[in-house]
Amino acid sequence: MLKNPYLSVVIPVYNEEETLPILYSRLFPVLDGVGKPYEVIFVNDGSRDRSQDVLEQLHARRPEQIRIVQFMRNYGQHPAIMAGFEHVRGEVVVTLDCDLQNPPEDIPKLLALIEDGHDVAGGIRGDRQDKSWRKGVSKLSNILRERITNIRMTDHGCMLRAYRRYIIDQIVESGEATPFITALSQYLAANPAEAVVGHEERAAGKSNYNLYKLIRYNFDLVTSFSVVPLQIFTLTGITFSILSFLLVLYIAARRVVIGPEADGIFTLFAILFLLVSVTMAGLGLIGEYVGRIYTEVRKRPRFVVKQVVEHNGVTKEAA
Numbered sequence: 101m102l103k104n105p106y107l108s109v110v111i112p113v114y115n116e117e118e119t120l121p122i123l124y125s126r127l128f129p130v131l132d133g134v135g136k137p138y139e140v141i142f143v144n145d146g147s148r149d150r151s152q153d154v155l156e157q158l159h160a161r162r163p164e165q166i167r168i169v170q171f172m173r174n175y176g177q178h179p180a181i182m183a184g185f186e187h188v189r190g191e192v193v194v195t196l197d198c199d200l201q202n203p204p205e206d207i208p209k210l211l212a213l214i215e216d217g218h219d220v221a222g223g224i225r226g227d228r229q230d231k232s233w234r235k236g237v238s239k240l241s242n243i244l245r246e247r248i249t250n251i252r253m254t255d256h257g258c259m260l261r262a263y264r265r266y267i268i269d270q271i272v273e274s275g276e277a278t279p280f281i282t283a284l285s286q287y288l289a290a291n292p293a294e295a296v297v298g299h300e301e302r303a304a305g306k307s308n309y310n311l312y313k314l315i316r317y318n319f320d321l322v323t324s325f326s327v328v329p330l331q332i333f334t335l336t337g338i339t340f341s342i343l344s345f346l347l348v349l350y351i352a353a354r355r356v357v358i359g360p361e362a363d364g365i366f367t368l369f370a371i372l373f374l375l376v377s378v379t380m381a382g383l384g385l386i387g388e389y390v391g392r393i394y395t396e397v398r399k400r401p402r403f404v405v406k407q408v409v410e411h412n413g414v415t416k417e418a419a
Contacts, residue, residue: 104137104189105136105137105138105139105189105190106134106136106137106138106190106191106192107131107134107136107137107138107139107190107191107192107193107194107211108138108139108140108141108184108188108189108190108192108193108194109127109131109138109139109140109141109193109194109195109196109207110141110143110181110184110185110188110193110194110195110196111123111140111141111142111143111184111195111196111197111198112143112145112177112180112181112184112197112198113142113143113144113145113147113151113155113180113198114144114145114146114147114151114174114177114180114198115147115148115149115151116147116149116151116198116199117147117149117150117151117153117154119198119199119200120151120154120155120158120198121154121158122200123198123200123204124158124161126200126203126204126205127140127196127204128140128162128165130204130205130207130208131204131207133208134207134208134211138165138190139165139166139167139188139189139190140162140165140166140167141167141168141169141184141187141188142155142158142166142167142168142169143168143169143170143171143180143181143183143184144168144169144170144171145171145174145175145176145177145179145180146171146172146173146174146175147174152168152170155168155409156168156409159409163411164411167187167408167409167410167411168408168409169183169184169187169405169408170405170406170407170408170409171183171403171404171405171406172403172404172405172406173404175402175403177259178279178280178281179402179403180403181195181259181281182271182272182279182281182402182403183402183403183405185268185271185272186272187408188265188268190265191264191265192211192214192262192263192264192265193262193263193264193265193268194207194210194211194260194261194262194263195259195260195261195263195281196259196260197259197260200300201299201300201301202223202225202258202259202260202297202298202299202300203297203298203300205298206223206260206295206297206298207260207262209221209295209297210223210260210261210262210295210297211262213262213293213295214262214263214264216293217291218289218291218292218293219263219264219266219267219289219290219291219292220261220262220263220264220267220285220286220288220289220291220292220293221261221262221263221292221293221294221295222253222254222255222258222261222282222286222292222293222294222295223255223258223259223260223261223294223295223296223297224254224255224258224294224295224296224297225255225257225258225297225298225299226296226297226298226299227298227299228299251283251286251287252286253282253283253286253292253294254294255294256282256283256286257282258282258297259282260297261282261285263285267285267288267289270288271284271285271288329385333381333382333385333386336378336382337378337382340374340375340378344371344375347371
């Protein structure tokens with residue numbers, strides 16, 4: 101058994117039966133070329149297709165280098181990566197999406213940065229092949245994330261990244277119920293670096309991300325690392341309170357000097373609707389933070405592992 105690999109590669113898998121053979125044919129020649137011992141941990145995130153069968157076939161080809169963590173159900177990309185982090189044994193850990201949009205051929209670029217003394221090496225997707233709206237959402241979210249959280253990285257949506265092992269250990273020990281891995285690693289890093297990596301269209305299948313999931317993803321990022329949205333809402337509330345108070349004084353003075361009027365009733369309704377909408381938005385924002393607190397204090401498991409397939413085909417059933 102490979103006890104002390106230099107490199108661990110963590111790959112979340114969800115309904116990728118068509119992509120996995122292509123990934124295998126491209127990834128392992130790259131890792132073989134690194135010239136150091138390695139392992140690849142595939143985390144099957146509750147796939148509903150034949151992904152698990154394909155993974156076991158690949159494991160049979162390289163039983164000493166491939167390990168499979170299978171979830172009971174679908175928990176999401178970041179919990180899947182966290183499960184991989186809990187099983188890694190390497191000194192350096194690389195995360196890679198299964199869809200091959202980030203080519204595995206660029207892994208050596210990130211390893212070179214790690215060997216130069218950096219503790220986190222992030223990828224920057226060059227010449228992105230995504231749709232225009234997705235590029236726009238990504239660019240806007242990167243700007244907002246940096247302004248609000250003060251965490252500086254060019255492309256937090258790129259999952260092709262490399263980490264020193266102690267960064268991974270700190271992420272696992274953080275115990276967060278909903279960790280945002282790319283931002284959390286950047287927050288923990290003392291000497292991060294970035295490199296431009298390739299970006300391709302999916303090798304097969306379709307993306308599991310839609311506009312709602314991308315917005316949800318970025319909202320989780322902001323609320324995980326900053327209270328600035330709450331502070332903005334507080335300042336907005338104070339501003340509107342002052343303006344409302346001045347408006348009341350104006351209306352009272354006008355009533356004394358000129359007399360009552362009925363023509364301005366719709367203006368007052370418009371102002372009322374605006375204040376109510378701001379209040380509702382603020383309650384929703386506060387609810388997001390309270391919800392995150394609720395998720396953390398429940399201390400429910402982030403995921404449940406069904407089985408782990410390791411060396412010699414030994415299967416360890418989840419306790």
